[in-house]
Amino acid sequence: MNLFQIPIRKIQKYAFCPRQFMLEVILQVPPDPTVELIKGELIHKRIDRKKYRNKKRKLFGISIELANEELGILGIIDLVEITQDGRLIPVEFKKNSNPNYLPDWIGLCAYALCLEYEGYDIAHLEIYCHESRKRYQKSYDNYLKQLTIQTIRGIRNDTEFKRTTNPNKCKNCANRTFCWVETIQTTIQME
Numbered sequence: 471m472n473l474f475q476i477p478i479r480k481i482q483k484y485a486f487c488p489r490q491f492m493l494e495v496i497l498q499v500p501p502d503p504t505v506e507l508i509k510g511e512l513i514h515k516r517i518d519r520k521k522y523r524n525k526k527r528k529l530f531g532i533s534i535e536l537a538n539e540e541l542g543i544l545g546i547i548d549l550v551e552i553t554q555d556g557r558l559i560p561v562e563f564k565k566n567s568n569p570n571y572l573p574d575w576i577g578l579c580a581y582a583l584c585l586e587y588e589g590y591d592i593a594h595l596e597i598y599c600h601e602s603r604k605r606y607q608k609s610y611d612n613y614l615k616q617l618t619i620q621t622i623r624g625i626r627n628d629t630e631f632k633r634t635t636n637p638n639k640c641k642n643c644a645n646r647t648f649c650w651v652e653t654i655q656t657t658i659q660m661e
């Protein structure tokens with residue numbers, strides 16, 4: 471898939487299920503408007519990023535446009551802070567977040583790869599969870615970087631965008647209506 475720059479906020483979709491990425495990004499099918507989804511989008515839009523930033527650190531910027539031409543990715547990160555030794559901390563805001571949910575970290579790591587591409591050093595990654603008002607940290611290590619680069623290359627080289635093999639993921643998937651509709655068999659009765 472070399473037709474366009476990959477939107478960073480959708481990389482985590484591919485990590486969750488390649489089919490979901492295809493529906494939302496390539497076919498542009500909007501997800502089902504579930505209450506949770508609408509609530510999440512509203513909170514994300516209205517959240518005061520200045521208010522919830524770490525005041526002990528300097529602010530590098532809010533809602534910064536980032537890109538990495540080599541990887542062909544672009545997006546807007548919620549917040550970037552600076553440590554005392556001048557390294558950057560990319561921060562994303564989530565309505566709720568499970569610190570063990572890897573696709574969220576892959577998405578955030580993609581932003582860090584953009585900042586690094588611009589020549590900045592990264593201290594670590596952080597996700598701010600709005601519901602718990604907690605911040606979760608993850609190290610910006612080689613494993614996560616390689617996993618993120620592999621995911622981006624996976625999107626570029628994918629020709630099938632297969633459905634996940636984990637049926638549990640489909641239960642709460644906001645794309646399930648459209649995803650499965652084409653598999654429903656229809657029989658036309660001839661008089």
Ligand code: SF4
Nearest residue numbers: 487490633640643649
């Ligand atoms: S319903 Fe299942 S297979 Fe379809 S996009 Fe969602 S998670 Fe993927």
